[in-house]
Amino acid sequence: MATPTLDKADGAGAPEAGFADSPYITATFRIRRFNSEVSAEAVWEDFQLEIDPKERVLDALHKIKWDQDGTLTFRRSCAHGICGSDAMRINGKNRLACKTLIKDLSPEKPITVEPIKGLTVLKDLVVDMEPFFQAYRDVMPFLITKDTNEPTRERLQTAEDRERFDDTTKCILCAACTSSCPVFWNDGQYFGPAAIVNAHRFIFDSRDEAGEQRLEILNDKDGVWRCRTTFNCTDACPRGIEVTKAIQEVKRALITRRF
Amino acid sequence: MKIHKYDTVIVGAGGAGMRAAIESTKRSRTAVLTKLYPTRSHTGAAQGGMAAALANVEEDNWEWHTFDTVKGGDYLVDQDAAEILAKEAIDSVLDLEKMGLPFNRTPDGTIDQRRFGGHSRNHGEAPVRRSCYAADRTGHMILQTLYQNCVKEGVEFFNEFYVLDQLITEIDGVKHSAGVVAYELATGEIHVFQAKAVIYASGGTGKFFKVTSNAHTLTGDGQAAVYRRGLPLEDMEFFQFHPTGIWRMGILLTEGARGEGGILRNKDGERFMEKYAPVMKDLASRDVVSRSIYTEIREGRGCGPEGDHVYLDLTHLPPEQLDAKLPDITEFARTYLGIEPYTDPIPIQPTAHYAMGGIPTNVRGEVLSDNTTVVPGLYAAGEVACVSVHGANRLGTNSLLDINVFGKRAGIAAAEYSATVAAHVELPEDPASLVVAQIERLRSSTGSERVADIRRELQETMDANVMVFRTEQTIKTAVEKIAELRERYRHVSVQDKGKRFNTDLLEAVELGNLLDLAEVMAVSALARKESRGGHYREDYPNRDDVNFMRHTMAYREVGDDGTESIRLDYKPVVQTRYQPMERKY
Incomplete structure (x- = not known):
């Protein structure tokens, strides 16, 4: 085993750590603000704060909300990249605020935080998620089987068949991929990467028997063929899903009708 | 104010709420009110697995699982409920597989199983492989699978609706559930939901601790709503500290x-x-x-x-x-x-992880107003509830199991109740008055206290005084500090005075819930002069079955002069086949 020693972990993520050099830095957060109760226009607002750069962007947003401006509004829950509430555009890139550490953002310059694009902004960093979830619901995101006699025990599935769709089961529906897609920005009609990822999760599940139906849904003019393979979605996915590859696999399945 | 009328209303859309919704939507007109989008619920953060004696990889049976659950809970578990949990575990896992859950598989293609804390072969001989899992994302897969099946069943969700009050109407001296009052985050509007049956499935309350695995949103809203209406909370002193939280x-x-x-x-x-x-x-x-x-x-x-x-x-x-x-x-x-x-x-x-206590229910998920009396039309399941299958300490993988077994039971029981009663219970007069007053007070207050300060101090005192080790002195320190914070909370004000997406206001409401529940926890812990499961008293290091093998029931009392206090009562443990033994691992 590795012998536990004073290793690089000590002091990590700990603002109170008693080191001689203060871990704190002064960072500026440039946040896109919008509140229809105040103004019809969105504006940028700067906040300065002392913060340990090993903390999360979400920690910084909380510090601003709790110590400086209670009206700053954003969604969050689990704070460790599992619930998918806090996708936002940070320094021009879609990320989860709770999975992005300040030190990885060149904090010597102002850090910009704005809502994800392509969905209507409701207040500050909060967007209308309904069109996103509607596209998800449209691909029939649930297991469909035709057997008239349900097995008494579990359906069998080989480890290999289970592995076939593992990547797309990781999706947390945060919308980072869909709202990074230029085709989706153009008009909201395109299903978007997240819905296709969730269709893929069932099309390639050996237990499912509605792959053909899902493929027909995605063969629509607003379906997979609108993907321009820009890989923004893959770059944006906080779960590391190979989104573009999944979309390509769905396209290929549409051509070959094999999946 | 809007008034809605449903047969069944479910509060919360995590595992228990959605499992209930799948059942109740098939049987009754159901609305699910949830303060988060369903897939944001903290069930998704559960990792390791869901226990069931499938015996796919080695010999196992539900009786061994029952014993482990009772022993794990340090004999505070109601043994009839634990037996149901262990027996129905098997169908619960198979149900989820049929709904599409992508479990890890054995080389034979069956559901794979792995070892987990406290789960043993033949009453403690050695660890057994009982946890059904999907990598270390079992909770994520359960949450997604249940949401997928809610989409399939056409479950009606009211997303970002915060339930802030439970409506009770007394009929012939018996408390009946009449519905709930909710606050809509997007608009600030107050909604009254009249319902024949209400199921609480709103999760835990871990955010009164500082170092916790719980989400920011786990603020005990359901427990607080029923407690404020005079219903008891059971075994609130028992809180689980998971050994391995990130430092x-x-x-x-x-x-x-x-x-x-x-x-x-x-x-x-x-x-x-x-x-x-x-x-x-x-x-x-x-x-x-x-x-x-x-x-x-x-x-x-x-x-x-x-x-x-x-x-x-x-x-x-x-x-x-x-x-x-x-x-x-x-x-x-x-x-x-x-x-x-x-x-x-x-x-x-160690990290504050799970509330063993909560709203007392029987094995049908029916909420109790005392040791035995059912509140007609009121149900609870999951972490918000106390059946009690976890007793003084929950075993790992038994919570994902609990939400599925008792979520399903509560969903069926509530919907069947809705179908049998002819009419809705009449709403109390001016049903939204308490919530309207609470929101107005917070929105218009000019007091100098800030939510973030009080919450930080609450979390610090809870970590310092009622965590893994407790003594009379530390618990008293916590009780006094919480009383001080509750007084200061009356002078709290919020900066955001608006109607749209006012999360500043809701954080203040949530803090009020945390303060109420922290007080119940500390007062319950002070009175339990023994050590059992997650409640360890250094001044009483032994388990005392003679005086304390019983559930704590905490009631909020309001005196004629408006002063609030907590009255503690006790409820016997249901014992079937297991006599308490010394607990050794």
Whole structure:
């Protein structure tokens, strides 16, 4: 085993750590603000704060909300990249605020935080998620089987068949991929990467028997063929899903009708 | 104010709420009110698995599982409920598989199973493989699968609706549920939902601790709503501290890491659990492991410059095994600590994780207004409830099980009740008045106290005084501090005075809930002069079955002059086949 020693972990993520050099830095957060109760226009607002750069962007947003401006509004829950509430555009890139550490953002310059694009902004960093979830619901995101006699025990599935769709089961529906897609920005009609990822999760599940139906849904003019393979979605996915590859696999399945 | 009328209303859309909704939507007109989008619920953060004696990989049976659950809960478990949990576990897992859940598979193609803390072969002989799992994302898969099936069944959700009050109407001296009052985040509008049956499935209350695995949103809203209406809360002193939270952050690292062979080590590299639990070692129950970790730390064998943590060592496990079985938690270590778990041990400390106590129910999910009386039309399931299947300490993988078994039971029972009663119970006069007054007071207050300050002080006092080790003195310190904070809370004001998405206002409401529940917890803990499961009193280090093998029932009392107090009562434990024994791992 590795012998536990004073290793690089000590002091990590700990603002109170008693080191001689203060871990704190002064960072500026440039946040896109919008509140229809105040103004019809969105504006940028700067906040300065002392913060340990090993903390999360979400920690910084909380510090601003709790110590400086209670009206700053954003969604969050689990704070460790599992619930998918806090996708936002940070320094021009879609990320989860709770999975992005300040030190990885060149904090010597102002850090910009704005809502994800392509969905209507409701207040500050909060967007209308309904069109996103509607596209998800449209691909029939649930297991469909035709057997008239349900097995008494579990359906069998080989480890290999289970592995076939593992990547797309990781999706947390945060919308980072869909709202990074230029085709989706153009008009909201395109299903978007997240819905296709969730269709893929069932099309390639050996237990499912509605792959053909899902493929027909995605063969629509607003379906997979609108993907321009820009890989923004893959770059944006906080779960590391190979989104573009999944979309390509769905396209290929549409051509070959094999999946 | 809008008034809605449904047969069944479910409060919360995590595992228990959605499992209930799948059943009740088939049988009655159902609305699910949830303060988060359903897939944001904290069920998704559960990692290691769901227990069921499928016996897919080795001999196992539900009776062994029942025994482990009763023993794990330090004999405060209601044994009839534990038996239902263990028996129905098997169909619960099979139900989820049929709904599409992508479990890991054995070479035969059946659901794979792995070891977990406190789950044993033949009443404690050795660890058994009972946890059905999907890598270290079992909760995520359960949450997604249940949401997918809610979409399939056409479940009607009201997303970002905060339920702030439970409506009770007395008929012939018996309290009946009449519905709930909710606040709509997007608009600030108040909604009254009249319903024949209400199911609470709103989750836990861990945010009154500082170091916790719980989400920011776990603020005990359901418990607080019924408690304020005079209904009791059961066993609130029992809170689980999960042994392996990321040091100082509290982010959960699954017990499955130890199930896969991970080892806890102190600063000398010693596998210290061998001293405390010679048979189960690192897979002893969570209360035992958490106390062992703090004993090591207190005796000077903790790691780091301040000696305030120990290590979870996975470095002897093959990287392929970590990638296949523990992909998410190894990524957490890399993301948040900059540590490579292939080569370096991970600094951990116990983290506030799970409320064993909650709203008392019977095995049908019906809420009780005292030790035996059912509140017609009111149900609860999951972490918000106390059946009690977890007693004084929950076993790992039994909570994902609990939400499925009792979520389903509550969903069926509530919908069947809705179908049998002819009419809705009449709403109380001016049903939204309490919520309207509460919101108005917070919105218009000009007091000088701030939510963030009071919450921070509450979390600090809870961590310092009612965590893994407790004494009369520390608990009294907490009780006094909470009383001071409750007084200061009356002068709290919010900066956001608007109607749209006013999360500033709702954080203030949530803090009020946390303060009420923290007080119940501390007062219940003070009165329990024994050590049992997650409640460890250094001044009373032994379990006392003569005086304390009973459930605490805490009631809010309001005097004629408006002063509030907590009245404690007790309820017998249901014992069937197991006599209390000394608990050894």
